[in-house]
Amino acid sequence: MYIHRPREWGMSLHWGTEAVKRLLSPDLRDRIKETWTDPTLPDDSFYELPIYAGHTGELLGKTPDRSMRVTRRKMRKLFSENLDIQYGKHLSAITKSEEGVTVAFTDGSLAHGHLVVGCDGANSTTRQLLVGDAGKVQYLDLTMINFTCKFDLDTSRLIRDTHPFAFNSYHPANRMFWISAQDIGDPEDPATWTFQLIMSWPGSPRGGDEALADQEARTAFLKGMASEYAQPWRTILEKLPSDVKFGTDKVCSWRPFDWSTTTPLAGSATLAGDAAHPFPPYRGQGLNTGLEDANELVAALNHISSNSKDLRTAVQRYEKGMLARAFAEIPLSEKSASAAHDFQRIHEHPILKMGLDKASKAANNI
Ligand SMILES: Cc1cc2nc3c(=O)[nH]c(=O)nc-3n(C[C@H](O)[C@H](O)[C@H](O)COP(=O)(O)OP(=O)(O)OC[C@H]3O[C@@H](n4cnc5c(N)ncnc54)[C@H](O)[C@@H]3O)c2cc1C
Structure with missing residues (x-):
């Protein structure tokens, strides 16, 4: 197997679980929890994803089916055991x-x-x-910001108290703002927790525009939306760490x-x-x-x-x-x-x- 350069984010695993079970050897199948964002949670922790209106906090709905957050890094680590993989x-x-x-x-x-x-x-x-x-x-007229970062201890607890895995929100300014746990090193120690944030929107500013030209501008752009959101999204945006690093992505089909x-x-x-x-x-x-x-x-x-x-x-x-x-x-x-x-x-x-x-x-x- 030959791979150029892998990038890290989290993903929801749901009906694909059946395929994983058939593909993996019994030994690896038994260790599938190693791919979870928090492998210490009980086996039946698959959850219904809550979806909110970000400006009011109103619950718009929950997915009827249940899923699990897995990370690309952990999946790659488990699935690549006993395989000859050449990176770069x-x-x-x-x-x-x-x-x-x-x-x-x-x-x-x-x-x-x-x-x-x-x-x-x-x-x-x-x-x-x-x-x-x-x-x-074909590129859609959407810009996406997708990154992982750590927060201060109180904000980390606020996120996990909202949901241990993930919650999504939509906003009248036509934005999606997703937050999820990315990697929970020690469930008792918020200093070890990493989170994933995804914000996406149509039209301006588009990736590459002056308004998103450098990291300072991109961070200011996200923080500038804080007052338009209810809690916990407001605090999460306000408390974005100063050393956070992310680019912009295009969305294609x-x-x-x-x-x-x-x-x-x-x-x-x-x-x-x-x-x-x-x-x-x-x-x-x-x-x-x-x-x-x-x-x-x-x-x-x-x-x-x-x-x-x-x-x-x-x-x-x-x-x-x-x-x-x-x-x-x-x-x-x-x-x-x-x-x-x-x-x-x-x-x-x-x-x-x-x-x-x-x-x-x-x-x-x-
Ligand atoms: C923000 C975001 C959230 C998502 N959430 C979910 C989710 O919740 N659930 C879900 O099911 N899906 C989700 N997805 C989609 C999911 O991430 C992708 O469908 C999945 O990663 C595709 O896997 P892949 O291996 O086909 O491609 P990739 O994950 O894109 O991997 C391709 C690999 O090929 C390598 N490569 C590229 N070009 C070359 C080359 N010329 N030579 C050698 N190697 C090369 C790359 O470096 C990379 O490692 C999400 C995607 C995004 C962007």
Whole structure:
């Protein structure tokens, strides 16, 4: 496995848990709690996500289904046990030959095999190599700030007293403001607690604008919203630490299609996770769908012998399921992104209507 540069944040794991259970060895499956933001909590701590109006503190609703916060760092640590993972590798080319397939990295090194699975995220190089310009993502007119930080002890306690895992809020200024525990080192010691904050909004200021040009301006921008929020959001914004560091992110979407007859790499390279279907992250589906991709790909590959025709058939079977998952979720994620940033329509947000359910199951409910 070859990875360029991983980045850290937390994610809600829910229906993807089934895929994890099937993918992991019994030993790792028993240790799944190591990926939780707070692994000391009881096994049945899966929770319903509360969603508030940030300016009044009114509870708008709770997701009917339950989820768990996991961190990318902890997932990577557990899932990578006994795997040969090489970090700092940046894919640049894929070549197919009689013997199989070869990938080249920007450091000049090569790797050979039978199938390339591009799990290289929303701006996937594998996707570009597979489908060319048709692989370019569409950017939504949204700016997102997504970072982790520590707070002073009182603010840390305030956040965890509000909710031990996570709570989300929407604001009439058409913003989403998410807060969650990211890493709870010692549950008794708030000095060891780290939190994740996500703020996103449509239109100006956009990432890269003067108003967000440097860290001082970005911190002032967030702190400047404090008076528009009720508690605890007001204090959380006011108490942002002075040494906090974060950038701005764009939010994108891309619709996969059946490339099996249009690319010479068909059957020798495929996509999974955000590389295959980058969703705007407003219904917490990307990780869960990516895990299902992994599970389905492994299941398809388990059926083949050493025959390259079998491999191509297995990859096509996987891609058919992957496309169905993506087609079901993409409209819901785009609708979620839109409703999350239009407070007048907040009750149309799919997360309030059908929670975190799998799109294929939930589509009839909205
Ligand atoms: C703020 C936020 C909150 C989210 N919350 C949730 C949630 O609650 N629940 C949920 O299900 N999903 C959530 N998601 C979505 C989830 O994070 C993604 O769907 C998931 O991380 C996708 O995993 P991935 O492995 O496909 O891609 P990534 O996590 O993007 O990993 C891709 C990896 O490939 C590497 N890479 C990139 N280019 C190359 C290259 N050329 N060569 C080699 N390596 C390369 C990158 O360095 C990276 O390590 C959220 C996303 C965001 C942004």
